[in-house]
Each structure stands twice: as structure tokens, then as C-alpha cells.
Amino acid sequence: MLAAPGALGSVEDAKPPGQSSQAKTSNEVFRQKFVEHCSSCHGMDLAGGRAPSLFDQTLLESRTDEALHHTIDAGRPAAGMPAFKGVLSDDEIWHLIQFLRTSAGAMKGKRPFVESPNNRIVDSAKQKFRLEVVAAGLEVPWGMALLPDGRLLVTERPGRLRIIENGRLLQKPVAGTPTVRVGHDAGMFDVAVHPDYRRNGWIYLSYAETLPGYVAPPPSGDAPAPIPPSMTVVVRGKLDGDEWVQTQTIFRAPPALYTSSGVHYGSRFTFDRAGHLFFSIGDRGSISAAQDLSTPIGKIHRVNDDGSVPSDNPFVHTHGAVPTTWSYGHRNPQGFAWDPVTGLLWASEHGPGGGDEINIIERGRNYGWGVITMGRQPGIDQRAESGMEQPIVYYTPSIAPSGIAFYSGDRYPRWRNNLFVAGLAGQQLRRLEVQDRRVVAQEVLFQQFGRTRTAIVGPEGLFYVLLQNPTGGTTGLKLEASTPGMVVRLMPVD
Ligand code: HEC
Structure with missing residues (x-):
């Protein structure tokens, strides 16, 4: 039985928006496996068949991957389901499970979207809160930082640094910030304020840059202009009124690493207590680079506040290694947070089609991208390998996790020491209860x-969250489209 067109969605349009054609091909492979082995009983949609639908989100969410794997491997002979051990390999079963999760996510149908969140009340499990719009009228807001005087700095991906002062978005962006390459993922990214800002005034910015000196080749026939090579750059500078001055380079890659890929630039910031700056650089679409210690791509970096290399970095004595590297094997990390209880650094990372990860980042460790993943990536069949870290939790289908934050204030006491994860595709703020190195409960x-x-926590203990109108999927916009965004604040309600 087929669902009415458009009512529930179907496996045909189950591809999450914005995936590469490679991922589409892999999706197609496992769709065919499903048709060949499973659909005669389980059906192709949410209606199911002789057996229950396997695209049912409620069913999938209440089963672990391991439990599903076991059922498929051993079958349910008593109920009439054959064992697939020997028919499908272990890896084929893992991929089939990911196909089910991704498809189910895409079939869930259109999410309701509330365009004006101001004064909306959310009665969550442990805390009731009201959303308060701090400033609207931003375009793809990306990063946010608070100055000691209460002003809020917000970057916009199209290349602007904005100031919100006394709850008012200043009309003019900060003048004189670096020129930014804009397109697809590229643009202006994170902003951070030096821990000792009161004394030194330094503000850090990351952005995508077109290769300096690049000259576009003359147009050839009707061919579209080639995408210029670009790469992630980190600078610091100061604010003089509403002007950006005294720019210093903290990180700039050699010209050979600038590529015409428009994806996976990283690049979130965090400082540790000793004043080291951490920043991330994604794999720029080059999977193998993440395992290659001689390139800064697919790494989390640690530098002194002036960009110099700390002498206790893990690879400073490794021949040929990039000395700023702190950890490697990363696909596209975009969130950092320090656990107030253990002092450990947590990070979020985008997976390849499912398999989004939350990791604990430790000195010199390998997080596996290029060799292992919980997501779907043609050419990668392994989910684990000795010497490579497993994620603390992962998400299939993708929620596209970006910024993360631990809460240690006193405005929402029952959220204390929880980890908050912002999701782009997942359009969500998610709360994770953490015990030591484990996530023991989660809530959207x-x-x-x-x-x-x-999301960041202000000095008064309130959450500030960056939102952006939906893109991709049913909006008809490209996933990377520019849409309006805003800053909201979560006000506790008793
Ligand atoms: C001949 C019919 C048949 C085929 C073919 C079949 N199944 Fe099943 N399957 C069943 C039935 C019937 C059940 C329900 C068992 C029950 O209710 O206890 C089931 C249960 C399951 C469950 C457990 C669901 C739950 O509630 O935990 C999973 C997972 C599953 N099947 C996956 C698959 C996959 C994947 C394939 C293809 C590789 C497949 N099945 C092929 C008949 C089939």
C-alpha cells in the first residue's frame, strides 16, 4: 500500500536536503537492498505491510542500532521474519539501519515553523522558559560573543560583524573587518573575545578567504566561472568605536591548501583557562586529509593567544606534522564547550549523512574521520577502529550540530552542568544530561x-541563542541559502 502523494512522504524523496550526489548514490544502493529483502513484508512507507513500517520514527527511536542489527541478523523466526545472517554482511546491515533512520527523518513531514518566537513559552521537562527576541534583522547569524560592557557581538555569514547595544542592533556593521569569501558554507564565522579583553581589547574572527592574489581565468564559452580557491583564516583585531583596527593574523594556511571546495571550513573558537585559543578546521571535502598530520585540514588546533605554537602541543616533535594540531580525524567540528565538572573539552561535529557526533576532545587523539563513521559515506565501511575515538553520542538522521554550551549559572538551576547542542537541520536546541564521560538523558x-x-551563556546566567529561518527541504530554498535570523534570550518562568 502506498501513502497518498505528499501526505507522508515516501522513500523516493527520503534524501535529506543538500547531500552530495555520492551520498545519494549510496542511499539508492540501500533503498534497493531494502526493496530486495525487506519491503515485501515491511512496506515502503509509514503504512507498513504484513509487518510494521520500519520508517516509523517512534519505533526507531526506541531501538538502539545494536538491537536493530541483532533483529536483522537473527530474524524473528517465530513471527515469520527470516534471519539475514549470511545474506547481508555486517556492514550492509549497519548501512541499512542508517538508511532506515535517514529515511524516517526525511519522512517525518514538514515541521511547524514559528516565525516570531517572541514571548512564546516552552514548558520543558525541567524548566519553563519564555523566548525573548533580543535583536532581529540579522542575516545568517553565525557566531556570538559578549563584551564585558554588555555589548553583544554577532557575525553574519555574508561577511559582517554587528554590535547589539542595550538591546538595539546598531544599524551599521563594524567597518574595516577583513574581506570575506561568501558562497555555500563560506563566509564570516566565529567571533570570540580574549579572556583578558579588559586589559588588551583583542577580538578574534574566523572567516573564509579567497586565495590572496587569485586572478580568475578569462571566461571560456558558456562555462560558468570557476569557484575561486578559498580557505579558513583566523585573525584578531580591536574595536575603535565602530571600526575594526590593528588586524593580526593568527592562522593562515599555505596557498597550496586553498581549494575550490565551498564546504567544511570549521570554525568555532574557544579559550581554555590558560589562555590558549582552540579553533577547528573542517575537512574541506577532502576525506583523507583528516588523517594526514601534515595538513591543518580536518583538525582541531590549539595556539597561544598570538597564534604562536604552545611548546606542549602533541605533535610539535612529530616530523612533518602541523604543530598547531591538538586532535585530528575530524570532518567538520563547529561547536566547543568546557565541562564545568570534569574540565573536559566537548565538541560537536557534522557527520556525512547521519553520524553527527558529540566528542570529548583530548590531546593528540584521533577521532577517526577518513576511516570510521557512524554515518553513511561511500568508501567508509567501518564504525570503529583501535586507536580511534568513538563519539560520546551520535545522531542519525542528522541534526547538523553547530554551537554547544554547558550551563553553569543559576537562572535555570535544574539545567546546571547540562550540555546544550544547537542543531541546524534539526532546527532544535537539545539538552543533554552528562555524567562524567557519558550522556545519560536527552531532551529536545x-x-x-x-x-x-x-547558544552562549551571558554573565547574568541567561542563554542567548542564534536562530535563522529554515532553508532546504520543503522551503524550496537551497540548504545554504541566506535567510533572516535573530538573537533570542531564554527567560526562566516560574
Ligand atoms: C517475510 C517477512 C519479513 C521480511 C522479508 C523481513 N521482515 Fe522484518 N519483521 C517481520 C515481522 C513479521 C516482524 C515483526 C516481529 C514481531 O512483531 O515480533 C519483523 C520485525 C522486524 C524488526 C523489529 C522491529 C521492532 O519492533 O523491533 C526489524 C528491525 C526488522 N524486522 C527488519 C527487517 C529488515 C531490515 C528486513 C530486510 C533486510 C526485514 N526485516 C525483512 C517480517 C519480515
Whole structure:
């Protein structure tokens, strides 16, 4: 039985928006496996058949991957389901499970979207709160940082640094910030304030840059202009009124690493207590680079506040290694947070089609991208390998996690020491209860206010969250389209 067109969606349109054609091909392979071995009983849609639908989100969410794997491997002979051990390999079964999860996510149908979240009340499991719009009228807000005087700095991906002062978005962006390459993932990214800002005034910015000196080749026939090579850059500078001055380079890659890929630039910031700056650089679409210690791509980096290399970095004595590397095997990490209880550094990372990860980042460790993944990536069949870290939790289908934050204030006491994860595709703010190195419970706090880029905690203990109107999927916009965004604040309600 087939669902009415458009009512429930079907496996045909189950591809999450914005995936590469490679991922599409792999999706197609496992769709065919499903048709060949499973659909005669389980059906192709949410209606199911002789056996229950396997695209049912409720069913999938209540089963672990391991439990599903076991059922498929051993079958349910008593109920009439054959064992697939020997028919499908272990890896084929893992991929089939990911296909089910991804498809189910895409079939869930259109999410409700609340365009004006101001004064909406959310009654979550442990805390009731009201959303308060701090400033609207931003375009793809990406990063956010608070100055000691209460002003809020927000980057916009199209290449602007904005100031929000006394709850008012200053009309003019900061003048004189670096020229940014904009397109697809590229643009201006994170902003951070030096821990000792009061004394030194340094502000850090990351952005995508077109290769300096690049000259586009003359147009040839009707061919579209080639995409210029670009790469992630980190600078610091100061604010003089509403002007950006005294720019210093903290990180700039050699010209050979600038590529015409428009994806996976990283690049979130965090400082540790000793004043080291951590920043991430994604794999720029080059999977193998993440395992290659001689390139800064697919790494989390640690530098002194002036960009110099700390002498206790893990690879400073490894011949040929990039000395700023702190950890490697990363696909596209875009969130950092320090656990207030253990002092450990947690990070989020985008997976390849499912397999989004939350990791604990430790000195010199390998997080496996290029060799292992919980997501779907043609050419990668392994989920684990000795010497490579497993994620603490992972998400299939993708929520596209970006900024993350631990809460240690006193405005929402029952959230203390929880980890908050902003999800773009997942359009959500998610709360994770953490015990030592484990996530013991999770809750989606909201899912109706659009793409959620990052969350930070202000000095008064309130969450500030960046939202952006939905893109991709049923909006008809490209996933990377520019849409309006805003800063909201979560006000506790008793
Ligand atoms: C001949 C019919 C048949 C085929 C073919 C079949 N199944 Fe099943 N399957 C069943 C039935 C019937 C059940 C329900 C068992 C029950 O209710 O206890 C089931 C249960 C399951 C469950 C457990 C669901 C749950 O509630 O935990 C999974 C997972 C599953 N099947 C996966 C598959 C996959 C994947 C394939 C193809 C590789 C497949 N099945 C092929 C008949 C089939």
C-alpha cells in the first residue's frame, strides 16, 4: 500500500536536503537492498505491510542500532521474519539501519515553523522558559560573543560583524573587518573575545578567504566561472568605536591548501583557562586529509593567544606534522564547550549523512574521520577502529550540530552542568544530561523556531541563542541559502 502523494512522504524523496550526489548514490544502493529483502513484508512507507513500517520514527527511536542489527541478523523466526545472517554482511546491515533512520527523518513531514518566537513559552521537562527576541534583522547569524560592557557581538555569514547595544542592533556593521569569501558554507564565522579583553581589547574572527592574489581565468564559452580557491583564516583585531583596527593574523594556511571546495571550513573558537585559543578546521571535502598530520585540514588546533605554537602541543616533535594540531580525524567540528565538572573539552561535529557526533576532545587523539563513521559515506565501511575515538553520542538522521554550551549559572538551576547542542537541520536546541564521560538523558527543548546555530551563556546566567529561518527541504530554498535570523534570550518562568 502506498501513502497518498505528499501526505507522508515516501522513500523516493527520503534524501535529506543538500547531500552530495555520492551520498545519494549510496542511499539508492540501500533503498534497493531494502526493496530486495525487506519491503515485501515491511512496506515502503509509514503504512507498513504484513509487518510494521520500519520508517516509523517512534519505533526507531526506541531501538538502539545494536538491537536493530541483532533483529536483522537473527530474524524473528517465530513471527515469520527470516534471519539475514549470511545474506547481508555486517556492514550492509549497519548501512541499512542508517538508511532506515535517514529515511524516517526525511519522512517525518514538514515541521511547524514559528516565525516570531517572541514571548512564546516552552514548558520543558525541567524548566519553563519564555523566548525573548533580543535583536532581529540579522542575516545568517553565525557566531556570538559578549563584551564585558554588555555589548553583544554577532557575525553574519555574508561577511559582517554587528554590535547589539542595550538591546538595539546598531544599524551599521563594524567597518574595516577583513574581506570575506561568501558562497555555500563560506563566509564570516566565529567571533570570540580574549579572556583578558579588559586589559588588551583583542577580538578574534574566523572567516573564509579567497586565495590572496587569485586572478580568475578569462571566461571560456558558456562555462560558468570557476569557484575561486578559498580557505579558513583566523585573525584578531580591536574595536575603535565602530571600526575594526590593528588586524593580526593568527592562522593562515599555505596557498597550496586553498581549494575550490565551498564546504567544511570549521570554525568555532574557544579559550581554555590558560589562555590558549582552540579553533577547528573542517575537512574541506577532502576525506583523507583528516588523517594526514601534515595538513591543518580536518583538525582541531590549539595556539597561544598570538597564534604562536604552545611548546606542549602533541605533535610539535612529530616530523612533518602541523604543530598547531591538538586532535585530528575530524570532518567538520563547529561547536566547543568546557565541562564545568570534569574540565573536559566537548565538541560537536557534522557527520556525512547521519553520524553527527558529540566528542570529548583530548590531546593528540584521533577521532577517526577518513576511516570510521557512524554515518553513511561511500568508501567508509567501518564504525570503529583501535586507536580511534568513538563519539560520546551520535545522531542519525542528522541534526547538523553547530554551537554547544554547558550551563553553569543559576537562572535555570535544574539545567546546571547540562550540555546544550544547537542543531541546524534539526532546527532544535537539545539538552543533554552528562555524567562524567557519558550522556545519560536527552531532551529536545524546541524544534519550531528555525535553524539553531549556537547558544552562549551571558554573565547574568541567561542563554542567548542564534536562530535563522529554515532553508532546504520543503522551503524550496537551497540548504545554504541566506535567510533572516535573530538573537533570542531564554527567560526562566516560574
Ligand atoms: C517475510 C517477512 C519479513 C521480511 C522479508 C523481513 N521482515 Fe522484518 N519483521 C517481520 C515481522 C513479521 C516482524 C515483526 C516481529 C514481531 O512483531 O515480533 C519483523 C520485525 C522486524 C524488526 C523489529 C522491529 C521492532 O519492533 O523491533 C526489524 C528491525 C526488522 N524486522 C527488519 C527487517 C529488515 C531490515 C528486513 C530486510 C533486510 C526485514 N526485516 C525483512 C517480517 C519480515
